[in-house]
Amino acid sequence: MIEVVLENRCGGCGDCVDACPSDVLRLGAGGKVVIAAQADCQTCFLCELYCPADALFVWPEVERIAGITAAQALASGQVGAFRRDHGWDEHAATHTNQHWRMGAIFERARLQAIELAAARTARPEEGRSS
Template sequence: MIEVVIKDRCSGCGDCVEACPSDVLALGAGGKAVIAAQADCQTCLLCELHCPADALFVWPETDRVAGVTAERALASGQLGAFRRDHGWGEHAATHTNQHWRMGAIFERARLQAMDIAATKTARTEEGCST
């Protein structure tokens, strides 16, 4: 769940607001991102991914607020880690985004599931005919 916006880092670009599928973030009176509907956060991390200033901190807990403060988020060393580890923006040259490969993995899992289902069906039919 989105925990905090680090105001000193936020440039007010609005990229996080546009990226959020649940309208959790909004641009506040000062032109910087604010958490407008924290309980609606899906923990999808799109806001963090799209924030070029690394001003957002999303905690993996999805059903409750963990109470992470700006100070704790800064001390964690995790601000920007999601963008970096996924090869976004300035990190594209050093961290290759491999998400495109997931299609092949999902296809393999789908084919395995079909094989398992066919095997179960065949066993059931064999058991009924004898």
């Protein structure tokens, strides 16, 4: 699940916002990315992958928020590891990009997110009298 935005690294390009299939991120008032809907995160790591500044940290826990701070994320040594290990951008010369293999998984996650959103919309509001 997306845990933290390293604000001092974020350049406000919005690439992570565009990449997120669940609209978890948005550009905040200061032009930096903010986590808008953390519980909706699918833990797909696309935001990390598309962030050229390594300003995002996704923890592999899918079911709950771990509460990781920026300091803990940096201390883990894993900030930017997803992009590096998938051979994106400056890492292309040292790592083979095999991310295309994830296409079917991402499509399944996208369809599940659409189904969940439709189910939430279809539910009648609790406490509403008819």
